[in-house]
Amino acid sequence: MSDQKKFDFKAGELLLVDKPLTWTSFQVVNKLRWKIRNKINVKKIKVGHAGTLDPLATGLLILCTGKKTKEIESFMGMEKTYSGSITLGATRPSYDLETEIDATFPTEHLTSEKIIAMANRFVGEQDQMPPIFSAKKINGEKAYDLARKGEEVILKPKRITISKFEITKIENNTVYFIITCSKGTYIRSIAYDFGKALETGGYLSSLRREKIGEFDVKNAMDIDAWLTHIEQCEVEENIN
DSSP states (O other): OTTSOOBOTTTOOEEEEEEOTTOOHHHHHHHHHHHHHHHHTOSOOOEEESSOOOTTOEEEEEEEEGGGGGGHHHHHTSOEEEEEEEEESEEOTTSSTTSOOOEEOOOTTOOHHHHHHHHHHTOEEEEEOOOSSSOOEETTEEHHHHHHTTOOOOOOOEEEEEEEEEEEEEETTEEEEEEEEOTTOOHHHHHHHHHHHTTSOEEEEEEEEEEETTEEGGGOBOHHHHHHHHHHSOBOOOOO
16 A cells, blocks of 8 residues: 555544444444554544434434544534435424434325425524433433433523525425535434424434535445554654
């Protein structure tokens, strides 16, 4: 691999990973950290991700190694672009497929014109209520842990910006979209709020992160490809 760049994992590298369905972001970090540690024969090395993706989401996850982990906050602050689908006519407590349907609603009044017009109304700066099934901390406990125990979860709205909400296809009660939004935006909450605004229910039925700033999932590799690449790559000799 002499024509390939040498990796210096301690000085810092950015790894663009296409996260698979059902994996947590933490599992991705753990897997690749273990491989890097073995490759460069060290006991510890910093590896972190620049923005969590839910297990039911796929797509771009930026991993930072070594000294690059200091830049994680700057990547997390970048706009993010997602594609996915919202299913109308029902709600789920988690606002996605993690939990079962808890209520159904009529959809006969919906038209493609109404759906597209409503998406346009969601563009701009606004307050968003996070889902109770989220990693938000309440008195030191994660909201989703409290929600799963059936305890009351009280969260505060957060100011977010949606700069793009494009409907790409409508198929029966499933609406396909592309959304570009600010840091801290919950696409699950958009799905729930979107259904409510259309006087029906809504939940997120699929999600894929396409971009973080100018970083594109098209330039990412899946986990197996990264494991192979790390195994075969040349690394900088680091005396320290």
